[in-house]
Amino acid sequence: MLTPTTDVDRAVAAIERGGLVAIPTETVYGLAADATNPAAVRRIFEVKGRPAGHPLIVHLADAAALDDWTSDVPAGARTLVALAWPGPLTVLLPRSGLVLDEITGGRASVGLRVPAHPLTRELIGRTHPLAAPSANRFGSVSPTTAAHVLADLGDRLDPDLDVILDGGACPIGVESTIVDFCVDPPQILRAGGVPPEQVEALMGADLADATGPSRASGMLESHYAPRCPVILVDTQDEADAAARDRPGSVVLGVTDDIAQYARTLYSSLRAADDAGASCVIALLPPAAGLGHAVRDRLLKAAAPRR
Ligand code: TXA
Ligand code: MG
Numbered sequence: 001m002l003t004p005t006t007d008v009d010r011a012v013a014a015i016e017r018g019g020l021v022a023i024p025t026e027t028v029y030g031l032a033a034d035a036t037n038p039a040a041v042r043r044i045f046e047v048k049g050r051p052a053g054h055p056l057i058v059h060l061a062d063a064a065a066l067d068d069w070t071s072d073v074p075a076g077a078r079t080l081v082a083l084a085w086p087g088p089l090t091v092l093l094p095r096s097g098l099v100l101d102e103i104t105g106g107r108a109s110v111g112l113r114v115p116a117h118p119l120t121r122e123l124i125g126r127t128h129p130l131a132a133p134s135a136n137r138f139g140s141v142s143p144t145t146a147a148h149v150l151a152d153l154g155d156r157l158d159p160d161l162d163v164i165l166d167g168g169a170c171p172i173g174v175e176s177t178i179v180d181f182c183v184d185p186p187q188i189l190r191a192g193g194v195p196p197e198q199v200e201a202l203m204g205a206d207l208a209d210a211t212g213p214s215r216a217s218g219m220l221e222s223h224y225a226p227r228c229p230v231i232l233v234d235t236q237d238e239a240d241a242a243a244r245d246r247p248g249s250v251v252l253g254v255t256d257d258i259a260q261y262a263r264t265l266y267s268s269l270r271a272a273d274d275a276g277a278s279c280v281i282a283l284l285p286p287a288a289g290l291g292h293a294v295r296d297r298l299l300k301a302a303a304p305r306r
Contacts, residue, residue: 001154001155001159002150002154002157002159002162002163002164003164004022004146004147004149004150004164004165004166005163005164005165005166006119006165006166006167008119008122008123008126008165010163010165011023011119011123011163011165012123012126012127013163014161014162014163015032015033015034015123015127015128015130016034016127017161018033018034018037018039018040018161019033019040019158019161019162019163020032020033020040020043020044020047020157020161020162020163021033021123021130021162021163021164021165022135022143022146022149022153022157022162022163022164022165023059023115023117023119023120023123023130023132023135023165023167024117024119024120024146024165024166024167024168024170025059025115025116025117025120025170026086026087026088026115026116026117026170026171026172026193027088027115027170027172027173027174027175027176027192027193028134028135028142028143028144028170028173028174028175028266029134029135029142029143029144029145029146029148029149029170030057030059030115030120030130030132030133030134030135031044031047031048031132031133031134031135031149031153032044032059032130032131032132033130033131033132034127034128034130034131035058035059035099035100035103035128035129035130035131036098036100036128036129037128038100038102041056041100041102041103041131042102044056044131044132044133047153047156047157048133048135048136048137048138048153049137049138050133050138051138052102052105053105053106054105054133055103055104055105055107055109055110055111056103056104056111056131056132056133057090057111057112057113057131057132057133057176058099058103058110058111058112058113058129058130058131059113059114059115059120059124059129059130059131059132060112060113060114060124060129061114061121061124061125061129062085062086062114063081063082063085063114065129066078066081066093066112067096068096068098069093069095069096069098069099069110069112069129070093070094070095070096070110070112071094071095071096071097072093072094073093073181074093074181074186076181076186076203076205077091077093077179077181077186079202079203079204080179080199080202080203081114083202084194084199084202085113085114086114086115086116086121087114087116087193087194088113088116088172088175088176088177088192088193088194089113089176089177089179089192089193089194089199090111090112090113090176090177090178090179090190090192091111091112091113091178091179091180091181092109092110092111092112092178092179092180092181092182092189093109093110093112093181093182094108094109094110094182095107095108095109095110096110100131102131103131108182109180109182111178113176117167118167119165119167120165120167123165134175135148135149135152135153136148136149136152136153137152137153139225140152140224140225140226141224141225141226141266141269141270141301142174142175142224142266143266144169144170144173144263144266144267145168145169145170145267146164146165146166146167148266148267148270149164150164151270169263169267170263171263172193172259172262172263173262173263173264173265173266173267174192174193174262174265174266174290174293174294174297175190175192175193175293176190176192176193176194177190177191177192177193177194177195177196177199177293178190178192179199179207185205185206185207186203186207187207188207190296191292191293191295191296192293193262193290193293195288195289195290195292195293196292197288197289198289224266224297224300224301225269225300225301225302225303225305226269226270226272226273226280226301227273228272228273228277228278228279228280229279229280229302230269230279230280230282230298230301230302231246231249231279231280231281231282231302232282232284232298232299232302233281233282233283233284234283234284235283236253236283239251239253239281239283242281243281246278246279246281247278248276248277248278248279249277249278249279249280249281250268250271250272250275250277250279250280250281251280251281251282251283252265252268252269252272252280252281252282252283253282253283253285255283255285255286258285258288258289258290258291258294259290261285261290261294262290262293262294265294265297265298266297268280269301280301282298282301282302284298
């Protein structure tokens with residue numbers, strides 16, 4: 001069994017020998033491999049149980065690396081990344097010849113982001129850009145601590161090859177915002193750590209919103225769900241009533257502090273499962289700022305199961 005470490009040297013050695021490293025980021029933990037090593041990248045899919053067609057984000061040390069990984073960067077994308085990186089923003093751009101098919105699932109675009117966590121930035125700076133999805137089993141809740149990664153993937157990682165780099169609890173707690181620059185006008189595909197209002201303000205333009213329920217699925221993971229059912233409510237009174245009807249339920253919602261709601265969302269869903277809760281009753285926050293991302297994840301967690 002693997003023990004999480006804070007030693008970046010061990011993470012550097014793991015990447016260099018083609019192993020996987022669970023990396024802390026400001027959003028959630030990622031399961032990373034050297035983005036230039038096809039065998040290492042393929043192992044990410046095995047360990048996660050993720051279908052091969054699902055593309056991975058390439059994590060860069062800084063915005064200067066952007067041109068190596070893309071064939072064309074529109075002015076709007078340059079403006080946005082200059083303002084938002086390092087930070088919780090992923091941009092989809094036309095890929096360059098450097099990008100492995102294993103990373104994009106054969107798509108013409110690649111997802112790129114510069115994460116803000118100092119340990120992970122050091123790791124990338126000392127090795128290579130890192131391909132990484134969130135470090136959870138496919139379809140389950142993203143990990144926001146090293147202990148979550150260990151609980152989800154500990155028995156699937158190889159202690160002689162892989163490392164879990166412990167950088168503490170993720171301060172944002174929901175995944176990056178994804179903006180697709182391969183369409184005109186650009187589209188927000190996933191609400192995340194950079195609020196959509198802020199993306200528009202930074203770009204000085206209105207974007208098409210593709211995050212609604214009608215969006216064609218298959219590309220983005222469909223569930224961010226705990227094992228127990230999730231019931232959504234709009235008010236505290238409804239939450240109280242639902243809780244009275246359902247013994248053993250857990251109520252979630254700190255709607256007056258949306259940053260805290262986002263930061264603790266996934267750990268609360270995990271804690272409900274660990275405590276054997278009968279269900280989670282979650283208050284939907286207003287659709288503003290980080291509330292967009294929290295609503296999106298809660299709606300997915302509450303959607304009918306496959
Ligand atoms: O905050 C984050 O984005 C975290 C941290 C680790 O960086 N990563 C993350 O990765 O959430 P993942 O793989 O769990 O979610 C990324 C989503 C996936 O749904 C994937 O299908 C989509 O982004 N994606 C990545 N590259 C894409 C591409 N070229 N075209 C379309 N969708 C893409
Ligand atoms: Mg994920």
